[in-house]
Amino acid sequence: MSVLVYTENWDGKFKKLSYELVSYAAGVAKMNGTSVTAVSVGRVEEAELKQLGNYGASKIISVTNENLSQLDSQAYAGVIAEVAAKEGSKVIIIANNNTGKAIAPRLSVRLKAGVGSGVSKLPVNHNPFTVYKRTYSGNAFAQLVIKSDIKILTLAQNSFDLVPSSNTATIENYTANVDGSTVKTSVTNVEKQTGKMLLTDADIVISGGRGMKSPDNWSPLVELADLLGGATACSRPVSDEGWRPHGEHTGQTGKIIAPNLYVAVGISGATQHLAGISSSKYIVAINSDKDAPIFESAQYGIVGDALKVLPKLVEAVKE
Amino acid sequence: MKILVCISNVPDTTTKIKFAAGNTSIDTAGIQWVINPWDELSLTRALELKDDTSNGIKSVTVIHVGPAASETTIRKALAIGADDAVRVNAEPLDAYYTAAQIAEVVKKEQFDVVFCGIESSDFNGSTVGGMVAEFLGVPSVSAVSGIKFENGQAVLTREIDGGKETVTVSAPCVAIVQKGIAKEPRIAAMRGIMMARSKPVKVFEPVAVEPLTQVVEFEKPAPRAACKYIDAENPRQLIELLQNEAKVI
Numbered sequence: 001m002s003v004l005v006y007t008e009n010w011d012g013k014f015k016k017l018s019y020e021l022v023s024y025a026a027g028v029a030k031m032n033g034t035s036v037t038a039v040s041v042g043r044v045e046e047a048e049l050k051q052l053g054n055y056g057a058s059k060i061i062s063v064t065n066e067n068l069s070q071l072d073s074q075a076y077a078g079v080i081a082e083v084a085a086k087e088g089s090k091v092i093i094i095a096n097n098n099t100g101k102a103i104a105p106r107l108s109v110r111l112k113a114g115v116g117s118g119v120s121k122l123p124v125n126h127n128p129f130t131v132y133k134r135t136y137s138g139n140a141f142a143q144l145v146i147k148s149d150i151k152i153l154t155l156a157q158n159s160f161d162l163v164p165s166s167n168t169a170t171i172e173n174y175t176a177n178v179d180g181s182t183v184k185t186s187v188t189n190v191e192k193q194t195g196k197m198l199l200t201d202a203d204i205v206i207s208g209g210r211g212m213k214s215p216d217n218w219s220p221l222v223e224l225a226d227l228l229g230g231a232t233a234c235s236r237p238v239s240d241e242g243w244r245p246h247g248e249h250t251g252q253t254g255k256i257i258a259p260n261l262y263v264a265v266g267i268s269g270a271t272q273h274l275a276g277i278s279s280s281k282y283i284v285a286i287n288s289d290k291d292a293p294i295f296e297s298a299q300y301g302i303v304g305d306a307l308k309v310l311p312k313l314v315e316a317v318k319e
Numbered sequence: 320m321k322i323l324v325c326i327s328n329v330p331d332t333t334t335k336i337k338f339a340a341g342n343t344s345i346d347t348a349g350i351q352w353v354i355n356p357w358d359e360l361s362l363t364r365a366l367e368l369k370d371d372t373s374n375g376i377k378s379v380t381v382i383h384v385g386p387a388a389s390e391t392t393i394r395k396a397l398a399i400g401a402d403d404a405v406r407v408n409a410e411p412l413d414a415y416y417t418a419a420q421i422a423e424v425v426k427k428e429q430f431d432v433v434f435c436g437i438e439s440s441d442f443n444g445s446t447v448g449g450m451v452a453e454f455l456g457v458p459s460v461s462a463v464s465g466i467k468f469e470n471g472q473a474v475l476t477r478e479i480d481g482g483k484e485t486v487t488v489s490a491p492c493v494a495i496v497q498k499g500i501a502k503e504p505r506i507a508a509m510r511g512i513m514m515a516r517s518k519p520v521k522v523f524e525p526v527a528v529e530p531l532t533q534v535v536e537f538e539k540p541a542p543r544a545a546c547k548y549i550d551a552e553n554p555r556q557l558i559e560l561l562q563n564e565a566k567v568i
């Protein structure tokens with residue numbers, strides 16, 4: 001009956017998102033008086049697995065199988081469904097990131113379980129099972145009733161605070177029923193940048209728009225992000241123009257992020273841009289146009305020329 | 320090879336969303352409906368692939384689950400260049416229901432590759448594509464930002480945290496696409512609009528499926544506190560506020 005949470009790992013390591021998921025699952029388990037079982041796929045050291053206990057997991061099911069070394073959504077959904085059946089889980093928690101978006105819908109059909117996607121708060125109600133979800137790209141929220149016996153929730157990254165726990169989790173190794181023929185996709189090449197803060201993981205994001213005027217003006221913005229331990233982002237036209245890499249594009253058609261602090265520099269605040277950043281806890285706007293719509297979404301604003309303001313901010317942070 | 324592109328129609332992305340019927344539905348008065356941005360891009364890419372005759376693509380069909388009123392959206396897709404269309408005559412009650420309808424049509428009409436957008440900008444569910452694949456029991460690849468065909472296989476670029484992967488898969492399969500799949504959405508030309516009128520739209524009645532979820536109430540996002548302005552000559556004050564008031568740095 002336990003709440004099942006799928007905890008993805010990155011080269012054998014968990015990250016904040018994994019602990020957010022377990023914290024969230026623990027919150028759900030508390031509501032329905034059950035416990036949390038985490039399922040991990042791939043080789044993860046025992047000490048790392050145990051970390052999940054620190055956020056409320058009582059049991060960890062560790063699945064290692066060579067055929068699961070790369071994400072194949074069909075095979076992964078199969079394994080998670082198997083574990084869910086074994087545990088009798090009625091609620092399954094998955095991240096609303098690329099991996100979760102690949103697995104959750106397949107799992108849904110397999111288990112005939114309704115999906116509440118992109119949730120950021122604990123369920124509003126247990127019976128009927130009701131969740132609060134983002135719709136219309138952030139322009140509305142909906143209370144969604146999941147009517148099926150089993151429910152799947154996908155949690156938005158950076159939206160749920162970590163809740164430490166003193167659980168000591170037990171670890172169970174599980175041999176999944178996956179042979180090579182189950183896996184129908186093959187990964188032939190991987191390109192990954194290492195050592196750089198990922199935009200989706202960052203607590204602080206400094207983002208530039210067309211108001212930055214030219215790709216040559218970015219150094220104070222990057223410096224500010226570095227000084228604050230944050231990541232850099234941009235609006236769509238900026239990446240379309242090739243001023244900044246595509247991976248930095250935030251908004252409806254780019255990345256959806258929810259950092260603690262989002263600083264929008266020379267960004268007008270179009271609804272499509274806001275769709276990607278409106279869940280940020282604090283938004284700061286720096287814009288030369290006092291009527292720019294971004295100020296309506298910001299808690300702090302500076303009306304001024306970004307190219308003059310940024311170096312002063314860098315100075316202030318350095319001191 | 321036959322390609323099927325799933326098309327959802329959504330309010331234009333600048334629409335101010337209002338509610339109706341005691342906040343249980345969206346007030347559709349004055350809404351301008353458009354093809355969901357990702358679906359528009361996936362249709363564009365499917366057509367580009369068909370244009371390259373070496374891919375041997377016989378047809379690009381669009382499918383939409385929706386009432387007769389949404390036929391204008393289908394005509395738009397035909398004007399952009401789809402060869403024909405299927406409409407399942409039903410309200411798309413939820414993702415599970417919608418995906419079940421699409422899968423049923425794929426079984427009947429035998430498509431090789433199904434394209435689906437990563438999400439619709441209205442429900443933000445990110446689930447229909449994967450569900451269609453699971454209903455069909457075929458592989459799916461999600462977060463796809465590039466697709467081509469090589470030696471009879473689909474070669475896909477998949478976005479991962481901080482990078483990308485190349486994934487190969489044989490048809491039949493489902494590609495769930497996102498930003499990057501095509502540069503700019505293809506726009507309908509006059510000739511396309513004229514031709515769209517006579518292109519075939521097959522209408523199927525829905526199969527009986529119980530939806531698994533239901534929206535019971537809509538709400539507006541909580542308003543943010545009014546903006547506090549800081550003098551441009553003294554940005555140091557911003558840093559102080561972020562440190563001491565917001566406590567985020």
Ligand SMILES: Cc1cc2nc3c(=O)[nH]c(=O)nc-3n(C[C@H](O)[C@H](O)[C@H](O)COP(=O)(O)OP(=O)(O)OC[C@H]3O[C@@H](n4cnc5c(N)ncnc54)[C@H](O)[C@@H]3O)c2cc1C
Nearest residue numbers: 209210211235236251252253266267268272273288289306
């Ligand atoms: C279907 C669709 C999807 C879209 N998806 C996205 C998306 O995902 N993300 C996205 O960002 N956009 C998206 N857009 C585009 C969006 O509508 C806006 O065009 C875009 O966000 C504007 O980018 P910007 O704010 O950088 O540029 P602009 O709108 O040109 O704004 C530049 C701002 O900089 C200010 N400025 C100028 N000079 C200075 C200066 N010296 N100092 C300070 N400020 C200055 C100006 O006052 C202005 O407010 C989408 C559009 C559509 C139709």
